[in-house]
Amino acid sequence: MRRYIAAKRIIGDALGHFSRDDGWAMASHVALSTLMALFPFLIFATALAVFLGADAFAQSAVHLIFDTWPETIAEPLAREVNNVLTTQRSDLLTIGVVLAFFFASNGVEALRTSLNRAYRQTEGRSIIALRLQSLAFVLLATFVLVIVSLLLVALPVVARQVATHFPIVAEWYGSFDALRIAIAAIVLLSGLISAHLWLPCGRRGIGDILPGVALTFLFWIFGSSAFATYLNNFANYASTYAGLASIIVALVFLYMIAAIFIIGGELNAAIMRYRALREQVSDLPSSQEPRRNS
Structure with a gap:
């Protein structure tokens, strides 16, 4: 019963603050x-990958990013992203690529603002420090994406070479799709943990953020599946929005994903507040005990 009351208070605090603090x-x-940061980020990542000699980056990056999206949403976006990424760019340091690098960091800034609100934090760091951190996040994400994409390209090639000498390896070819999805999930979880730890103001430990990260990850999976089922069986955005249907669907999907992400932060903050209140209450008797004995 006590756990039920605690869970009710925590969930009520999280959802109540989400609603009161303009969560939607x-x-x-x-x-x-x-959505606006996605294309600049991929343009910058592709330019950097080509500069580093990873010419096969584009296709692997598209798979890595969109494999965790519902197919109905991912297919039109992935097609356009692939068209953008396969455009030849001669120099890493062109003005367009540098601007893409900067605009991609706006997505990180949006995540920071939402998490600061969720954790009830008032930002006290300088604007320059925050922007540099956002750019560092974009750069780190780019390197991770390039390295993982190279691994996804190299693993099948290595497996084919090994299979010529060990035929039993050929039976594992079908597992590479599952491996790609598993790697995408690991990258996603790592990104969630990094965002909750370092983007918002204040200090939190791993134990403080895991409940919200787990909720976000699980609800993203179930929410994506439910939204894909809805699109396939009930919704007909094409008849309403015509050529804008793919963009509208992507925005609705990202809106749902963003709300879940913010609620994850709200849940962490509510749990931390509940624990702090319990510690205060438990400290009261010990602090008053000397007075009773006097």
Whole structure:
């Protein structure tokens, strides 16, 4: 019974603060910022990958990013992203690529703002420090994406070479799709943990953020599946929005994903507040005990 009451208070605190503190408006801000940052980020990542000699980056990056999305949403976006990424760019340091690097960091800034609100934090760091951190996040994400994409390209090639000498390896070819999805999930979890730990103001430990990260990850999976089922069986965005259907569907999907992300932060903050209140209450008798004995 006590656990039920605690869970009710924590969930009520999290959802109540999400509603009072413009959580839905912040979710729309994060969704639009993410969509607008996606193409600049991939353009910069592709330019850097080509500069480093990873010419096969584009296709692997598209798979890595969109394999965790519902197919109905991912297919039109992945096609356009692939068209953008296969455009030849002669120099890493062109003005366009540098601007893409900067605009991609706006998505990180949107995540920071939403998490600061969720954790009830007032930002006290300088604007320059925050922007540099956002750019560092983009750069780190780019290197991770390039390295993982290279591994996804290299593993099948190595497996084919090994299979010429050990035929039993050929039976494992079908597992590479599952491996790609598993790697995408690991990258996603790592990104969630990094965002909750370092983006918002204040200090939190791994134990403080794991409940919200787990909720976000699980609800993203179930929410994506439910949204894909809805699109396949009930919704007909094409008849309503015509050529804009793919963009509208992507925005609605990202809006749902962003709301879940923010609620994950709200859950962590509510649990931390509940623990702090319990510690205060448990300290009261010990602090008053000397007075009773006097």
